[in-house]
Amino acid sequence: MKRFLLLLLLILLGLQATAQARLTIEIVGGAEGAQPIAVVPFRSDAGGAPVEDVAQVIAADLARTGRFKPMPGRDMLATPHTAEEVDLRDWRLQSMDNLVVGEVVRQSDGNYEVRFVLIDVFRGEQLANMTFRSHQAELRFTAHRIADTIYERLTGQPGVFTTRIAYVTSEWGVEGQRIVLRVSDADGHNPQTIVASKDPILSPAWSPDGRRLSYVSFEKRQIAIYVQELATGRRERVAAYKGINGSPAWSPDGSRLAMTLSRDGNPEIYVMDMASRSLTRLTDSIGIDTEPSWSPDGNHIIFTSGRGGNPQIYKIPATGGEATRVTFEHDYNGRASYAPDGRSMALVTRVNGQFRIGLLDQTTGVTRLLSNGGLDESPSFSPNGTMVIYATQHNGRGVLAAVSVDGRVSQRLSQDLGDVREPAWSPILR
């Protein structure tokens, strides 16, 4: 009886957890001038087994970027599944720029073949014609790969639909507060627990190969920096000195980890060589120095410093040297990180007492606001540089929001229960 009850409890709690843990995405800002595209529902030869709606996943991915406006299925005059079945006139009539058709075919070994064709309707040209082999459990991922391909062919930039997002949730349960570091697909699906604790977890940072996460955890009343391998769950405490051990940031080649340590009494920026674990101290000021972030070429580090009286962004060579001030607008600038092309940086800035996400253009020195909340924080670029995800408040709860850097589209990612914060967008995973 006891065993049965335990099992039942576990199952029920498990159901609860999956019901609550998923992030749901809501598009909250419209997109003008989005390209019309038709993604025809794929022919599914599933042999009765339930199969992921591949076309729907692709269409949702494309719509979330704000660059595409997928045609509703009910407006389609025809539903072709192969290039041969397409009559271009059906689509020209409805001013579709592009058309995606495809099919999901079950193989004798139980796996699936997903075929798709991307057609430029005006020119009548095939822009892509590909076949992916996929396990049933990976059909959703395959749909994201197809969306990546379509996005890249049509915009010239890599798609990021197969990337992932790390974030921290805080929930109250029977045992008190529970802080969980999770990783989900970029569309909020497939959340996985990386670490769960009763104590705070913050500042997740992806290694450049996307295989490891570094984060700060307060387990056992000791603030420490951990590095955890995602595939195995194996982790290592890399910094647990006296005082603060915070703000881990990987160098672009993954060989070094910048961090904030206050072991000498004051928070300073250090760089740890991951092979030898040796530390180099970069800063020496009486104010707070924290939140290091690498330039894409790895040559210098930007960080937040209170040395001038209020928090501003400074820049220092990664091997040490003179720090120079980067931000001059607004009286609070923090947590800056470079866009992948290095031309701009996302940061937290205070305007009229409101903390918002800003995009600082390096050449003009002008900061453009990307968000309009009051407590917005923790901006993180998508690896293709088109979006910034950040933490904000909605109806008194912590949620994530993503905005395109051109400001055309914004979306909200929230969980059924609890707060979500500290998003970190993964690199492009190969």
Added chain:
Amino acid sequence: MNKRFTTVAAFFVAALLLAGCPSKPVKEPEPEPEPEPVAPPVSEVRTAAVPERGLPPEFNDPSNPLYQRVIYFDYDSSDILPQFIEVLRAHSLYLSTHPRANLVLEGHSDERGTREYNLALAEQRTHTVRRFMLAEGVAGKQLETLSYGEEKPAHPGHDEESWALNRRVELVY
């Protein structure tokens, strides 16, 4: 399955387990939970009147300054406000006359600004309190500092009143 049903059923089963079956705890692989108790209700945190077991009676006497074990700070500041000097002197005197007593200074900030900067700011608050106590004759080995930044608010609100209650150093014996 209906979520409400699963909730109710889960609690029901949990209650049965707790009532009838003193068994091995159900746990997922996660860091060892520390023995620290769950945060008390907000009303208790407001007045800092959480009686602690094992502490001498003067700590639970509201008319004694040792009763107060939380001090508050101005926004973006780690300066000790004049109204808390007496409290800190009383604790310093207690520590210097009880050399075997130890104190952890837990620093906190409000939620405005970035998390890591607030971690540093809250640590600075613990350092100013520590320096004050050292000057009052407390031995360095009796004091430990720990900064939580904005991660453990005493009050969950997003307004001036909550923020004022969250910018604090807690004196934990």
